[in-house]
Amino acid sequence: MTAALKPDMLQTRHRATLDRALEAIRTREFWSPHPEHPKAYGETAGADGKAAFEALLGGRFELDQPGTDGYTGPTETSPYGIELGVDYPHADPDVLLPAMRAAMPAWRDAGPETRALVCLEVLSRISARTHEFAHAVMHTSGQAFMMALQAGGPHAQDRGLEAVAYAYAEQTRVPGQASWSKPQGKRDPLELSKSFTAVPRGIGLVVGCNTFPTWNGYPGLFASLATGNAVLVKPHPRAVLPLAMTVKAAREVLTEAGFDPNLIALAAERPGEGLAKTLATRPEVRIIDYTGSTAFGDWLEANARQAQVYTEKAGVNTVVIDSTDDYAGMLGNLAFSLSLYSGQMCTTPQNLLISREGIATDAGHKAYDDVVSDLAAAVGKLLGDDARAAALLGALVNPGVKERLEAAPGLGEVALASRAVAHPEFSGATVRTPVIVKLDGAKPDAEAAYMSECFGPVAFAVAVDSTADAVELLRRTIREKGAMTVGGYTTSPEVEQQIETACLEEPAQLSLNLTGGVYVNQTAAFSDFHGSGGNPAANAALCDPAFVANRFRTVEVRRQA
Amino acid sequence: MTAALKPDMLQTRHRATLDRALEAIRTREFWSPHPEHPKAYGETAGADGKAAFEALLGGRFELDQPGTDGYTGPTETSPYGIELGVDYPHADPDVLLPAMRAAMPAWRDAGPETRALVCLEVLSRISARTHEFAHAVMHTSGQAFMMALQAGGPHAQDRGLEAVAYAYAEQTRVPGQASWSKPQGKRDPLELSKSFTAVPRGIGLVVGCNTFPTWNGYPGLFASLATGNAVLVKPHPRAVLPLAMTVKAAREVLTEAGFDPNLIALAAERPGEGLAKTLATRPEVRIIDYTGSTAFGDWLEANARQAQVYTEKAGVNTVVIDSTDDYAGMLGNLAFSLSLYSGQMCTTPQNLLISREGIATDAGHKAYDDVVSDLAAAVGKLLGDDARAAALLGALVNPGVKERLEAAPGLGEVALASRAVAHPEFSGATVRTPVIVKLDGAKPDAEAAYMSECFGPVAFAVAVDSTADAVELLRRTIREKGAMTVGGYTTSPEVEQQIETACLEEPAQLSLNLTGGVYVNQTAAFSDFHGSGGNPAANAALCDPAFVANRFRTVEVRRQA
Structure with missing residues (x-):
């Protein structure tokens, strides 16, 4: 040939x-x-x-x-x-x-x-x-x-x-050929030639x-x-x-x-x-x-x-929000993570765990309600312009996602309502902003919601009793439901250690204190592992x-x- | 601590x-x-x-x-x-x-x-x-x-x-720590520090x-x-x-x-x-x-x-016997392989495939019956002295092996009968030499015998129509029953290639033309793989x-x- x-x-x-x-x-x-x-x-x-793509449409x-x-x-x-x-x-x-x-x-x-x-x-x-x-x-x-x-x-x-x-x-890792010679004392050595083939x-x-x-x-x-x-x-x-x-x-x-x-x-x-x-x-x-x-x-x-x-x-991806020295950066980073591709990534955070007692930040103490409303405002601001929103959100991939989004307000108090976005180019596109729903982590009916994957632009702001409670819930969520990603925000070395230990033990991939242009839902080949292969979300890592x-x-x- | x-x-x-x-x-x-x-x-x-071992007996x-x-x-x-x-x-x-x-x-x-x-x-x-x-x-x-x-x-x-x-x-294979810096054109690069832990x-x-x-x-x-x-x-x-x-x-x-x-x-x-x-x-x-x-x-x-x-x-281990330039060496090598630990190794050959038309050797053409009787003689000679036989055979590990050995003569014509060996030290030891049974590869009732693992000192000398037939049976045996080892004896490069291809495709570990002090049933760590992990005998290789x-x-x- x-x-x-x-x-x-x-x-x-x-x-x-x-x-x-x-x-x-x-x-x-x-x-x-x-x-x-x-x-x-x-x-x-x-x-x-574009022309090459369009030439494929409507044909065999x-x-x-x-x-x-x-x-x-x-x-x-x-x-x-x-x-x-x-x-x-x-x-x-x-x-x-x-x-x-x-x-x-x-x-x-x-x-x-x-x-x-x-x-x-x-x-x-x-x-x-x-x-x-x-x-x-x-x-x-x-x-x-x-x-x-x-x-x-x-x-x-x-x-x-x-x-x-x-x-x-x-x-x-093995050579194609090897020579093997085993000494036999005064006798001649035993000698073999060996070939190894990947099949x-x-x-x-x-x-x-x-x-x-x-x-x-x-x-x-x-x-x-x-x-x-x-x-x-x-x-x-x-x-x-x-x-x-x-x-x-x-x-x-x-x-x-x-x-x-x-x-x-x-x-x-x-x-x-x-x-x-x-x-x-x-x-x-x-x-x-x-x-x-x-x-x-x-x-x-x-x-x-x-x-x-x-x-x-x-899987169900969690972010533990304990404290931060860059409150605005944290909100902006999370807002982007929730919005990118309308939350339709296997790596998008779903459950944001926040202590009812609020969190310490560089902008002062923030109550649970403050954090949630400030995050809602950050998402609202990020997606305020339709053209920019559409370029970030993309479209809902299928009717199932739209149904889950529309059902989400029934799960708890809506902190940020989803809105329909007009796409500047495609009038038939289904474009929606994320919904943020407040849930009480201690209530059984809330648990049914946050302990299931709600794939799409739906985030739950889950009020927990303490950061220790959050870490325990994180651990249980990974073990029972799996997680492709975990996020954490904290200025406390002890809390950082607790979150890290939970991720080592379950195991899951952890991003800490992201406030800039790297997001918890994005990984880079050759450097980051996608999934751990050690929890129910995936049996292998990429x-x-x-x-x-x-x-x-x-x-x-x-x-x- | x-x-x-x-x-x-x-x-x-x-x-x-x-x-x-x-x-x-x-x-x-x-x-x-x-x-x-x-x-x-x-x-x-x-x-x-010996004293340390004996001190353990009869105690907690x-x-x-x-x-x-x-x-x-x-x-x-x-x-x-x-x-x-x-x-x-x-x-x-x-x-x-x-x-x-x-x-x-x-x-x-x-x-x-x-x-x-x-x-x-x-x-x-x-x-x-x-x-x-x-x-x-x-x-x-x-x-x-x-x-x-x-x-x-x-x-x-x-x-x-x-x-x-x-x-x-x-x-x-991954470092414990890595620094990651992604250029962003005129803006500052994105920078992360990463740690990797084997868990x-x-x-x-x-x-x-x-x-x-x-x-x-x-x-x-x-x-x-x-x-x-x-x-x-x-x-x-x-x-x-x-x-x-x-x-x-x-x-x-x-x-x-x-x-x-x-x-x-x-x-x-x-x-x-x-x-x-x-x-x-x-x-x-x-x-x-x-x-x-x-x-x-x-x-x-x-x-x-x-x-x-x-x-x-x-698994069912096969040796394809096509031809040899060291007939005595081949017989001696096979006799040892069949005898070592009374054939109770997962790597012991069970089926010896020999053309009905006989094989070419350095000692002239040998008919199927000649090969089988010469092998029987080689085993008999190797195990002729009781003390030496016991040192090679060891004892039958459990009554199941003894039962299979005793049932083997009913499967076909006995080329070499098993005999009881008196152990020089332990009068209660059950020591038996191997039985070699002749089977016609074309007969369905024979197939039921040679296509099952008969774990213990039982070898089948299977008469096949040709070496091509032998290679095809080898292939089918590995695929359906699995094999830890495959042996081959041939002086023909074409036949060698055919056996090798069968082992690459099924896949199984192959030893060719062993006539000296290395045996098909022995592997050396660091060099030989034990099993392929690619056929039904084992899903992993050691x-x-x-x-x-x-x-x-x-x-x-x-x-x-």
Whole structure:
């Protein structure tokens, strides 16, 4: 086979980037090869990306996959009100899965470095089309354009590259060959030559989510591919396009590099088909990456017993507000965290725990009611202008979020009411500001509210008896409900220690005293871990050695030397 | 607390050994700090060890553990016919498990290096008592003395040290602290200080086995302990003593090092209690290491859903015999493999696949019948002298093995009959030579025999149509039944390639053309992987990063800088 992408070309293009990524995951310093600024992609990138996206609408998305037995029909409606109308090929697993398995031996034999470099080429092709992906992510997730560009583009690409770096590192911990010589006293030593080969488990199934199709999809996708597995991508039916584009780009690169494109394929589903269940229990599927509801995550863990299952499920994120030396900074930081993408991030804080006795601040003592009303005012001010609000909030991703938002005032006293925001460009967009509801932490009916995930722009200001009470509630919330993030504000070293100990013991990822431009709901690849993998919100962290080390096995062949 | 074992003392004693182990797992070259030769332990070690072992017999094995609510009564009878009569404390989990959890924070805070060095001190104390452990392993497993000394002593200690090295390596892949500075164009950079802490999952439960209490128990025990977890050891009721001695030694070292001894505890059970099921589903138990039957391993995987479960279960090990340039060497090597510890190793070959058309050898063409009868003769010669036979075979570990051995002649034509061997020292020992049964691979009733694990000194010489047929059967056997080891004999590069490909694809660990002093059923820590973790015989390999990386989680705390 003549490959257009030759190994030396891949080396020249990407080996230095791989090495830099390997260094970054060791030092955890800031690094990214993927620019965040829209203008970094070139003069015409904005217009070109928009045109490329629009050209896809209302048409068939062709993928030259084996086993295509029809089309899904359009399943996506933009949260901004426009019809996407894209029609995806539908696959017969009985044809597609064997074709994917047949593609694997050559990919295995290519070795960890070539696999990593091919993955980096895929990521660089996607990076070059960041504007096009931004529109696709925006109109499936409801993220505002700038967030769709950054979180759906460079940040997702960073998480993909991070997974490739971990996969490469773990696969190369043993040498390819070793000589073994065991002394036998006066006799000749026993001598063996040994070879070690990283081998894939099988087909990795990626079950995508509605809110972050690329960001949550790329780590598992690239981790499985880089460790030699084939990858089948089953997108959320409302967020197919960004992953279909990803699959198509990857198939093109694989072909150019001389590999079988069936190492990656799309499994789009027809409305109501429930395809994930069918695929998840196929014997060929040996790895599953899933982001979504706890109910289906639990189902996968219980039923897909032939596979390694990595799940990110629901959680309840807490911020303990004990005291601060920057009251205005704290309010501004929290207001932004609650508003970004209408609170539709798995990392958005939900429960703000505040002592009934109030808190000490640089602006004097603030009663519980003061803190809540000042936070409400900060959110109100942040989102006072419709155009600015829409650019921060994005749109509600689906009707379920709107229903929860509308039901929230019934849960307690409303400290800040949600309001509808007119979108400057898309009249059909459902844009809402967050609601803040006051709850008494001691009341059982309030507990039913704050001890459940209320996914969307709903925050609970929970009055507790003391900070010690808050830390105890934090601990119980993580243990019983899980948490992707924990925040804390305190000027007391003792309280800081208590919060930190709770997070070490449960375990959960903690951000302390954020008052500037870093938010509890944002993590940076190569430096921050997303989730701990040690509480009910997720059984894996993005990205650590455990996330990749069991996606392959090492086969040793011993020969007498 | 005044600790007798101070950190600098542990550093001086063990840091160089830890570094050497870290190097060995990278290079996979031969290395071991634990001598195999009995005389290496000193002039009086043999007599001292025997006396120490005998002093334990017929008495109470005291462990100062919380929650002791009585004693188990003696549950162990030596396969050599002597009563051990040791009475172990029985624990109330409702008292013991909370005490173990309470011991964990200080162990977590001690960090990966101190934990590793304390584990190395435990191993060095055990190493110094290798002769005593040899008797304890011999009289619970039935291993012959020399094997009990080597496999139960230095080899088990090597596997424990290997697990400590992997645990240390994986916990130190991220720095303890990092500074993160993200450029913001003309504005000040965003700056965070970050700390990363390896935190334990909870209590690790080790469910021990009858045949290799220390060798199979130490990897999980030390991997969990070194990653900050507390470890509860539930030994097989017929092989308690070696693990009780291990727990006692570890508790002493932990105390001397200033830690709570309840970081490790014994959970011996009363006859018929079924304690493993009770413990395995306790919420405090977050990790389980199990070696034993497929039925109970499957039960654990299905029911202990709150825990990471590492299992080694039944398998069917195959040797493909295609051709050889050292016929005598091959026969001698196989005869030894079948005889060692009466075939009671999870790595012992069971199915020898030989073409009906015979094989090419340096001694000319050998028909299927010739190969089988020559192998039978080689085994017969190896075990011709009773004293030598007993020293190689050891004793049958339990009545189940004897029953299977006695039933084996009913499965096909007996090529080599088993015979009873008189043990020179222990008249009550049940010592048997292996039986070799000829089976026709094409016959369905034969398939029922060779496609099941027949644990013990039973080997099947399976006649197949061709080597291609053998490779296909090898593949199917690994996939459906699992395999800890695969052997192959061939002079053909094509056949070698076919066997290797089968092992890469299923996957399984392969030894090719062993004719000297290395046997398919023996692996060396730091260099060889035990199991692949990728077929039904075991879901983990001893020892690789995946075996340790998910026993802890990394908690990050971010602070605005």
